[in-house]
Amino acid sequence: MYLIVIFGVKYIMRNREPFSLLIPLSIWNFLMAGFSIIVLLNVFPELYFKIIKHGYINTNADPHSTKRGFFFAHMGWLLVKKHPQIKAQGVKLDLSDLYEDSVCxxxxxxxxxxxxxxxxxxxxxxxxxxxNEPVFIAFPVCALCRFLFTLHATWCVNSVSHW
Known part of the structure; x- marks a missing residue:
């Protein structure tokens, strides 16, 4: 089955014209705007921690290690200094492709x-x-409560799903 799919797609795509990247790039730009809505970090440190996390799960080089406790994995990692192994592994990362991406x-x-x-x-x-909602109600409910919910929902990926 694997060979049929690989060679079948190769045969089908051989006579096709190149496709436009307008739609994927528009989606990428939309996701970058959405990334700003979440209010975590800009894309460089976020991807830096994500690459380290998935390369060194539940070790000292994992920035959100569940071995250090549920609270640490959820939000305690924001309250302490990063472990030296995180910095040691981070030096080895090559993020040059991000620096070349104009959207990033x-x-x-x-x-x-x-x-x-x-x-x-x-x-x-x-x-x-x-x-016609008053600003003093709209800001705390629609901006601050949404911000708080989004942060905890994002942090649950680090704590609840890896616990």
Whole structure:
């Protein structure tokens, strides 16, 4: 079955014209804006920790190791200094492809304004403008509570799913 799929796709794709990357690149740009909505880190340190985590799961080089406890894996890793092995393994990483990606570089340089716009101003503006909600209610509920929920939902990937 494997050989049929490999050689079948090769045979089918041989006579096809090259496809446009407009749709995948538009999706990539949309995901970068969505990344700003989450308000974690800019894409470079986030991918840095993600690559280290999945390369060294539950070792001292894992930034969110569940061996150090549930609270540490959930949010305690933000409260302590990084283990020296994390830095030692991080030096070995090659992130040059990210530095060459124009969308990643743009997101890195414009991270703070995009976070302010997408994570706080826009979620506050929509209920104020469309439903006449007072700003002092819209901001805490639609921006801050959403921010808090998003952080804990993201951190659950580190703690609950690896526990």
């Amino acid at each position: 570089v743009w997101q890195r340089h414009h991270y703070i304004p995009s976070v302010i716009l997408f994570a706080f101003v826009l979620p506050t503006f929509v209920p104020v403008y469309f439903w």
